Amino acid sequence: MIIATLAAAALALAGPPAAAAERPRLPLRPDGYGVAQPTPPDLVDRRFPTRDVLPPPVDGAFTSTVAPVPDDVLARSTWKPGCPVQPEDLRYVTVVFHGFDGAAHTGELIVAAAVAGDVARVFGDLYEARFPIEEMRVVEPAELAAPPTGDDNNTTAFVCRPATGSTKWSAHALGLAVDVNPFQNPYSKGDLVLPELASAYLDRDRDLPGMIRDGCPVVAAFERIGWTWGGRWTSPVDRHHFSQTGT
Structure with missing residues (x-):
């Protein structure tokens, strides 16, 4: 369900991390995913630059919009004929969020029409709590085939793919799930860790920005809408995963 790090002390580090092509590739498991390995030193507690896909908010106050998915947004998303939901049953949601840089940014999500208002309210709660989010944009088709290294730390919702x-x-x-800061909150099953380079964040005793813990504002906000x-x-x-359906 992957498909952007950072202690406060690391905010002063300059320059983006090395490009994915410059990093050593991880040995592959039979299922094609990399075997869990320690996070390289250059990625531990380091902030990636925020990628803005929409103009920043004018005054920094929280705002949100909910609208039918525009044709150009649908065209760059992973929706295609055969997906289990129709475009008219989806909504395009924009919300303001706090980045790891402390500034306000505008992000975008595609979610099911029935939950769009609830999801917008969740991110309003996270904005008030000043919970940092690195990136929030619609997933594009090419990303489905990209190695799950964690080069992006994208908070996202609709992705037309299997579990x-x-x-x-x-x-x-179905547009009924949201992933929040996958790099700081990795998926794990046995020796498999996704994103591949996020193994250091399996230590949940660390108190780093963007991490999600039981009882934190992120869990509380999603629980208020029944997710x-x-x-x-x-x-x-x-x-990193929250869903209405539990899957």
Whole structure:
């Protein structure tokens, strides 16, 4: 359900991390995913630059919009004929969020029409709590085939794909799931960690910006709209995943 790090002391580090092509590739498991390895030193507690896809808010106050998905947004999303939801049953949501740089940014999500208002309210709560989010943009088709290294730390919702390790549709394919800061909150099952380079964040005793813990503002906000948190699952443990359906 992957498909952007950072202690406060690391905010002064300059320059983006090395490009993915310059990093050593991880050995592959039979399923094609990399075997869990320690996070390279240049990525531990380091902030990636925020990628803005929409203009920043004018005054920094929280605002949100909910509208039918524009044709150009749908065209760059992962929706295609055969997905388990029709475009008219989806909504394009924009919300303001706090970045790891402390500034306000505007992000975008595609979610199911029935939950669009609830999802916007969740991010309003996170904005008030000043919970930092690195990036928030619509997932594009090419990303579905990209190695899950964690080069992006994208908070996102609709992705037309099966659940990880399954042939069944993910709740993301219905617009009924949201992933928040995957790099700080990795998915794990046995020795598999996704994103591949996020192994250092399996230590949940660390208190770093962007991490999600039981009882934190992120869990509380999603629980208020009746969604469940994958961080409470036994196997896999999906620390960045929230969904209405529990999958």
